[in-house]
Amino acid sequence: MxxxxxxxxxxxxxxxxxxxxxxxxxxxxxxxxxxxxxxxxxxxxxxxxxxxxxxxxxxxxxxxxxxxxxxxxxREVDGERFVSTLAGIIMRGRPALRDIFEVRRLIEPEIAALAARHAAPRDIARIEAAFADQERAVRAGEPTADHDLLLHGLLAEAAGNVILCEMVKVLHEDFNQSRVEGLQSRERQEASLAAHRAIVEAVRGGHVMQAEKAMRDHLEEIEAIVFAGSRYSGHQTPSEVS
Missing domain, CATH: 1.10.10.10 (Winged helix-like DNA-binding domain superfamily/Winged helix DNA-binding domain)
Structure with missing residues (x-):
């Protein structure tokens, strides 16, 4: 100190x-x-x-x-109360997917940067284990949405900011990747794996700017896939993408 x-x-x-x-x-x-x-x-x-x-x-x-x-x-942040309040706002407003992506682009690259700066050895170990589990799931042809959610959540925890951590949980639960078929193809899973590998390596090495960029590139790639073609409209809510 x-x-x-x-x-x-x-x-x-x-x-x-x-x-x-x-x-x-x-x-x-x-x-x-x-x-x-x-x-x-x-x-x-x-x-x-x-x-x-x-x-x-x-x-x-x-x-x-x-x-x-x-x-x-x-003090510990009252996480349950915060999540309940934020989730209530999201559910009442039924935000469009573009709204959710805009918020994710605002906070998640910074979360990756903070994780690279603050992650303790125990944080790194948990992040690497989650990534290894995702890689095994991809190789086995299994769904990876839960692995993705876990990895992003662990990055938020490593960032050391409880509020950001709870926000990530709510945003990822509201944007359920399993509802977007384009994100579940083998090609897409391999691309996500590569993106996560770049993020994990940057965080492990303490490379702040590299981690921020890797996360930003990852989110932009996902957004491009979600809104590719006429099927996905920027005015759709998460529940309408199924």
Whole structure:
């Protein structure tokens, strides 16, 4: 946990911004314990009272929680509540496929980039295992939609941002690839496998820009297939593609 001393004694806002930035970037993850007050005071070169004010402000933002006798921890996001709310919005609005693709293009390349930057060894191992399972399914001629969903979900987890992780789950569940025949051909599965291989290799190597580009290329390729020909209209909802 690297910090810089605050510019003026007694000003806790800078401490709040620094810790909030670490949480936003995934340097501090949900469940992580912050250093003790005395340690933080030394790191920021402020009094313990100033640290307490900063912790209180972070708690009011629901970013951390103090546990009696156990210290201060980064709060877990209420994933179930978030998913329920987001899923409800999607279901009520019945978005067009183009809307879903636009959102995926906005967030998933960045997720791949964040995964390349933040993935821990355990994250890499899980991503590689999921990719290996997808490759076996393709070679066996089995459906791969579930493998695709798992891989994208693991990339989101590796990115270290719980909100993005939950958004990916909802978007992928709403856009069910098994409903798009063109995505299930052997040729398409091989192309998806190659795209995923490029993403996994970039994440494994910590190549941020490469991972971002590989994911963007992958999504653009899928979108081109989905909307190829007159059968798939940009105004269709996911349930209408079957």
């Amino acid at each position: 690297e910090v810089r001393p605050v510019s003026r004694k007694g000003i806790y806002g800078d401490i709040v911004l620094q810790i909030q930035g670490m949480i936003d970037r995934g340097e501090l993850r949900p469940g992580d314990r912050l250093p003790p007050e005395r340690t933080l005071a030394g790191m920021f070169e402020v009094s313990r009272n100033t640290v307490r004010e900063a912790i209180k402000a972070l708690a009011e933002k629901d970013m951390v929680e103090s546990r009696q006798g156990a210290g201060t921890y980064v």
